[in-house]
Amino acid sequence: MGIGLAVVRSLVGLHGGTVRAFSAGAGQGTRIRVTLPALAQHAPAAASDAPATDGGARGLRVLLAxxxxxxxxxxxxxxxxxxxxxxxxxxxxxxxALADAHRPDVMVLDIGMPGANGYEVARWVRAQAWGAAVRLVAVTGWGIEHDGGQALDAGFDVRLVKPVDMAHLLAAVNGSPPE
Incomplete structure (x- = not known):
């Protein structure tokens, strides 16, 4: 359940729905009920009514670690x-290695990773010629009291604590305030 249920709840909530968990007790299993609003039925749009495909937000190159x-x-x-x-x-x-190969627009990094932690990766990115333009988002299970400003010092633009609210994550990736 853990982070998976939090992700499901956030995704369903973004679509105006609800998630409820039911259990009769330990060893009795769990039922999850997802409720989503019905979409209104619309007649197919005529070719001249179709929305322009170039008017939306462009997809970003995101590196997730x-x-x-x-x-x-x-x-x-x-x-x-x-x-x-x-x-x-x-x-x-x-x-x-992925950042060097793909030059992402945004990097979403866990702090406590093996090999090089998120702080080390962020410092490395900022040291690259292309690294100043990358939006860095820290996602960590460590609470705010543990951080002591290290995320900002390492070059992160945003720091989120797990379980992450999906609206906040999407806002951080897109560079906009959450709704």
């Missing part, structure tokens, strides 16, 4: 569903 593969893969799916191209790594060394 977290040593929890399940969390990383869920976040990657969310970001891909938003139209972003996502490259995923599970340690800091891989994150640096």
């Amino acid at each position: 977290d040593d929890n593969a399940d969390a990383a893969n869920l976040l990657a799916l969310l970001l891909q569903a938003e139209g972003h191209t996502v490259h995923t790594g599970f340690d800091g060394i891989t994150a640096m």
